[in-house]
Amino acid sequence: MAGIASLEKPQVASKEKTLKISVIIPTMNEPAISKVVDDARQALRHFDTEIIVVDKSIDDTPRKAKKAGAIVVPQSDVGYGNAYAVGFSSVAHDADIVVMMDGDNTYDAYEIPMLIDPIVNGQADVCLGNRFARMEPGAMNARNRIGNQLITGVINTLYRLKLKDSQTGFRALRKTALDALEMTDDGMPFASEMIIDARKKSMRIVEVPITYRQRMGEAKLKAYKDGSLIFSLIIRMVRDYNPFAIFLTIGLILILGSLLSGSYVVYEWLTRGIITHLALTILSAMLFMGGIQVISFGLLADIIITALRVKR
Known part of the structure; x- marks a missing residue:
């Protein structure tokens, strides 16, 4: 190595x-x-x-x-x-x-x-x-x-x-x-x-x-x-x-964004028992799911490229 x-x-x-x-x-x-x-x-x-x-x-x-x-x-x-x-x-x-x-x-x-x-x-x-x-x-x-x-x-x-x-x-x-x-x-x-x-x-x-x-x-x-x-x-x-490095970075940025945007939603729910910012809640969920998907795509791309390289 x-x-x-x-x-x-x-x-x-x-x-x-x-x-x-x-x-x-x-x-x-x-x-x-x-x-x-x-x-x-x-x-x-x-x-x-x-x-x-x-x-x-x-x-x-x-x-x-x-x-x-x-x-x-x-x-x-x-x-x-x-x-x-x-x-x-x-x-x-x-x-x-x-x-x-x-x-x-x-x-x-x-x-x-x-x-x-x-x-x-x-x-x-x-x-x-x-x-x-x-x-x-x-x-x-x-x-x-x-x-x-x-x-x-x-x-x-x-x-x-x-x-x-x-x-x-x-x-x-x-x-x-x-x-x-x-x-x-x-x-x-x-x-x-x-x-x-x-x-x-x-x-x-x-x-x-x-x-x-x-x-x-x-x-x-x-x-x-x-x-x-x-x-x-x-x-x-x-x-x-190494496409996984790019996809992982982007995915983690999206997940971090979801945590930051969703922190107020969680705080509001824990302290008041209600959620009034529906758009922020949806945005946080979309960012989190998008981050998971991007990381998954990166992992799949990395597996495919590794397999192709081994074939050569």
Whole structure:
């Protein structure tokens, strides 16, 4: 069963020379790309390494990346998720671990060995870097911090996880785990989709503390637009994988409404022995019966979806 753990002191693995690591970096006009690629190559110098830059720049980013030793793959479409889909399709067939990171120098490439260590040691299929553990001042504004924590809280609640940073862009996956994941979103919700699908497939998910620095270059995240898309994705995934969670929530809200509206009716009957608010009584009864029915429908839908999933 999938779980989430915080590994405060991961040790560098002993199988370094036998592993092939693929690092994917999506870029769009990144002034720091040379440093990011150089640091990643140096950090992984004891591994069999390939660095793939998926580029959609109009400046000299691809030239710098290629000069630093990266494989540059052009991105013809748009979107964060699409960039990684292009990168995943370019990974060598014999890769063991795939690392995802940004090209704006917010992540410390020298922490890649720490990020992949839980996978190397057989403790995880997916490892996420928790930016909040060692975040430099000014690296994330208050709006993005609150939005991240809100999205992470929703994912934790709906999927029974204990993540601290679900939106991190610094993560590593076992190649066999990556091949098993089914991700379709082209935009920023891709990051959440990966975690949700990994959880649904009972993969082991862990977090490690990482450094998070101020970016070099222009920010690509559109907080309000991307945040709303992420919440939309979460709702769709719950609908498709765990409809009972939605129906149960709605049903409980209806039942709570019936209890609140019916409390006066009950109070009046207990103290005066009569009921004068007939409309309120009917409303309370309808809300209560509606809540029970919604929960029942959710339970039935969950049974049907589970049965269909087992058939596959």
